[in-house]
Amino acid sequence: MPVNIAKLNRTCEEYCGQLRNKVVLQRKFPKQGNPYWDYPTVASVCQSDRFNCTCKNHSRPMRSCNDLLLREIQNCGNLGEPATRNRSLYNGSPNYPLGNCAEQHAANDVLNELDQKHKPKSLNDLYFSRARYVRDSRELDACVNCRTILPNAQ
């Protein structure tokens, strides 16, 4: 099933708007335990092209993840820490802690959902919207880590 990237981009834009509303409402009417005090920096939407599965998520610390994603992350370094391998790729670009990016969270959600039925073998089947800043829905490029771990991250 071909992935409609334009549709993923629209979904991501709407998701950013929903997250913005959550943050303002939480600050206006505070509830204990609600995680949305601050805007997540970035949001992304991921879809598997072999199975009809789409997930959206945002940047935040990642504590554990799907085995397939974890193997790719560990090729770059340790989960939750900046990458330690392929240092030459960064060339001045930011080296964010592995697993924290919106794309990696969205991919993790898709893999976990597919795992129940299909056991995916590779990350090549995952496609992504353009990443967007949650604050204003502006697009930004995927970071070096995401492009290394997720072949189709934009």
Added chain:
Amino acid sequence: MTKYSQNYISTHDIDWFAKVTLPNGQIIPIHIASRGTELPDVVNNKEQNHRIQTKVAKKIELPLESKLYDDVVYVDYANHNEISNEDKIYLQTFGDMAHLGFYSFDTIMMEDSLTYILVAYPTSPLASNIMDTLPNIPLNQLFNILDQLIRYGIL
């Protein structure tokens, strides 16, 4: 006092607030969108920031929509009629803060160094009950904001 963790700071776009004394003695309230970049020590205090965020949010009008305020100066947008919908969404949070009385800045990383960009500033002062709760931040911790204020004729 609870500090934000490094992982939280790098994955969140934190609205932080402070007041700064300018070389002419004027004290101005500032709002900065962190965009996942480092926070100065004086504002790296979760409880303090939540208290200010809550006070500020209570003054923001619902529903949230991309509106422009007549009492706010949007520094790169002289003519409100020519602002695209995308730019209105970009300007929304900065305009909301300037409408309340803050000088509102965005953050960008340029070649590994932080730069603050003035997006919007107020034409009327911030309410004193919010101003009194803001931490003081030394001007020398704010990189280029003085340049920005001079550039736009505020100082």
